Ligand code: SF4
């Protein structure tokens with residue numbers, strides 16, 4: 001395949017940035033999208049140009065680093081995949097592909113396609129954990145019976161990889177699918193109930209502080225989420241928040 005790529009280039013956080021056109025040739029349909037980007041970067045390095053900066057780590061859909069907005073969709077045109085799992089067979093010879101960073105006020109661009117998502121980490125640090133206060137009489141987690149449905153729902157929520165596609169997709173740059181998943185994975189389990197009140201209050205407060213927008217139920221986040229995180233998690237977070245507020 002021969003392709004034209006329109007890529008967002010931005011030297012640093014203060015640069016205005018612009019779209020730049022590139023050509024790549026002989027791209028195999030079996031390549032991943034990131035492998036195609038590697039071909040482009042090799043080409044740029046060989047001609048003495050600055051390679052395109054983009055985030056990646058695991059390249060197998062686990063780490064959530066590969067944040068690219070491809071042809072107007074977070075992680076591109078396929079469903080249930082991250083950019084590193086997106087294959088070039090989703091495109092055809094002669095295509096023009098537009099590649100931009102995830103855009104949200106809470107995810108400022110660092111360089112080219114790399115954005116700063118430490119706002120997610122600060123939300124997580126505000127309550128996305130269980131304190132283990134060992135008393136010497138700590139009960140073995142495996143000895144606590146948990147209904148199968150709760151265990152399954154908690155596990156589904158825990159599959160969120162913190163990629164930020166939900167935020168990038170949302171017209172309000174809302175992080176409620178992400179925070180909903182993180183709150184839910186603990187709220188559904190007895191171990192998570194102990195700190196449930198402070199958790200939801202602190203995580204929601206940090207989410208607001210970071211500048212994420214509110215949810216207006218458009219549902220775009222659920223469609224673009226590579227891990228199929230359900231909107232039910234937002235409803236559960238709202239109900240947890242209400243319960244916490246009533247406790248005062
Ligand atoms: S909810 Fe989905 S889209 Fe949002 S951060 Fe988690 S995995 Fe990514």
Ligand code: FES
Pocket residue numbers: 055056057058059060061062063064065066082083084085
């Ligand atoms: S590089 Fe880890 S999810 Fe894409």
